[in-house]
Amino acid sequence: MSTTAIQPVPFGRRLKRFMADRPLIPLIILLVILVLVLQILRPGIVNERWLANTVKFAIPLAILAGCQTMTMLTGGIDLSVGTVATMSAFIMATQVVNHDPAVAILIALVPAVLIGLVNGIGVGVFRVHPLIMTLGTSLIGTGCLQVYQRTVIASGAKIPPFLAWLGTGLTYGVPNALLLFVPIAVLIVFTLNRTGFGRLLYAVGDNEGAARLSGVRYWQVITALYVISSVLAGITGLLYIGLIKAPSLSLAEPLVLPSVAAAVIGGTSIFGGRGGYTGTIIGALILTVLTTLLTILQMPEGARRILFGLIVLFVTAAYLRIIEDR
Secondary structure: OOOOOOOOOOOOEEEEEEEHOOOOOHHHHHHHHHHHHHHHHHHOOOHHHHHHHHHHHHHHHHHHHHHHHHHHOOOOOOOOOHHHHHHHHHHHHHHHOOOOOOHHHHHHHHHHHHHHHHHHHHOOOOOOOOOHHHHHHHHHHHHHHHHHHHHOOOOOOOOOHHHHHHHOEEEOOOOOOOOHHHHHHHHHHHHHEEEEEEEHHHHHHHEEEEEOOOOOOHHHHHHHHHHHHHHHHHHHHHHHHHOOOOOOOOHHHHHHHHHHHHHHOOOOOOOOOOOOOOHHHHHHHHHHHHHHHHHHOOOOHHHHHHHHHHHHHHHHHHHHHHHHHO
């Protein structure tokens, strides 16, 4: 009789499997490391005020990244969210001069619904690639906004006090923006994990052909998805202008690519069928802390963008390497 000794699994392999089964853990570890580095470089910076400011600036990015997460689950992308957010913010700020804030908000969200509907029909019905479709509507929206600006340039603009309170205010040290973000985050997570619509998003992204054969009406799912994405982007614009307090024609455009990066860092596959919103939220926090860290280093803007891009690429590659065995 002979026995074969069971070779012990190397510690590195077991650690990788542990992280792969719990993909949020490496993201949390990375976030903690960045905060510790920030504290070492600028002792005392990590306090209640810094935490509140970090959360306030991470929330608009996290909501836009939620739009990207849902569209990326279907194998698509939404490059129009920045334009939609900017349009909603600018239109609301100019319409509130002559209308009640509630009416101004409804007027501002109309273009968001229209752009989402056009995106959904273009992608779902006419089969235009999401990248091209959303880029096209983004350019059209920017042009329309410039034309609109000329018609209201003399009327001025103002920010409703409740939006400023929501965007910048604190209650017992807690950002008021969480009153908006928490319900949105819970709704997105619940939709993706517990509803038929969420399962359809995963099914379409995983295997569109099989989903069609199963009776899924692809164009309806895609149209609903892009309308929801645009409405969320419009809401983000209203929140963001309350935080920035300065309406402009490029208000939320700088958040578009970071929103894609936050979704990818959070574990959402650009090829569809895999990911979730919880990781995306942590990804948005990581990028916000990383931005603060690069600002502390006082690098020139060009060098800071280069380093930011390199770090995002490295973090994404390392994280995907860890979870590839899931």
